[in-house]
Amino acid sequence: MGTRLPRVDEYIIKSAEFAIPVLDYWREIVHAACPEVKEVMKWSMPFFEYKNGNLCSMASFKYHCGFHFWLYTKMKDPDNLFSKDAENNGMGQFGKITKIEDLPSEEQIIALIHDAMSLIDNGVKITKDPEKKVVKELTVPDYILDAINDNPDAGENFGRFSLSQKKEYVDWIVEAKSEATRIKRLEQAVVWMEEGKTRNWKYQR
Numbered sequence: 001m002g003t004r005l006p007r008v009d010e011y012i013i014k015s016a017e018f019a020i021p022v023l024d025y026w027r028e029i030v031h032a033a034c035p036e037v038k039e040v041m042k043w044s045m046p047f048f049e050y051k052n053g054n055l056c057s058m059a060s061f062k063y064h065c066g067f068h069f070w071l072y073t074k075m076k077d078p079d080n081l082f083s084k085d086a087e088n089n090g091m092g093q094f095g096k097i098t099k100i101e102d103l104p105s106e107e108q109i110i111a112l113i114h115d116a117m118s119l120i121d122n123g124v125k126i127t128k129d130p131e132k133k134v135v136k137e138l139t140v141p142d143y144i145l146d147a148i149n150d151n152p153d154a155g156e157n158f159g160r161f162s163l164s165q166k167k168e169y170v171d172w173i174v175e176a177k178s179e180a181t182r183i184k185r186l187e188q189a190v191v192w193m194e195e196g197k198t199r200n201w202k203y204q205r
Contacts, residue, residue: 066092
């Protein structure tokens, strides 16, 4: 028998008005498709566990919802439902969802859930790509360091960030397509750093 977590109820109620029916809809489908599912909170988001494995998760943001299958890289996707646009995927496989109609059909979602359950039943785990090298050092351009160090609080907070958090800021700034955009991003980054915020703070609840 599955379990429901009061904290998930609170999460849904506190979400934006448009998101509440969407999150409720997803939650009910997951429980219907997987009666043994267990609700937990991880990284301040509702997760659905099956046999101690992450089945899927859901998240609400200011303007959209995101739904994520933990083993999506191993799953079958015969109807090409998973978003291929990584930049606009909204932290999920179906893009940025604003209403129930944006999601695949109930039958399609249930089929995906059953596929994910089967993978967990067979002991499938997320595997790291051996070709991807772990970045152990990060080169921060001088102009970024100068701007950060001009603000003592930003410099101190940046120093406390993890390597991946620093890299997110650096990549965001240096990948700007124009000098004007690069300067604007740098100025915004320093403000966020001064406040102790990571690059993706908006996605953290």
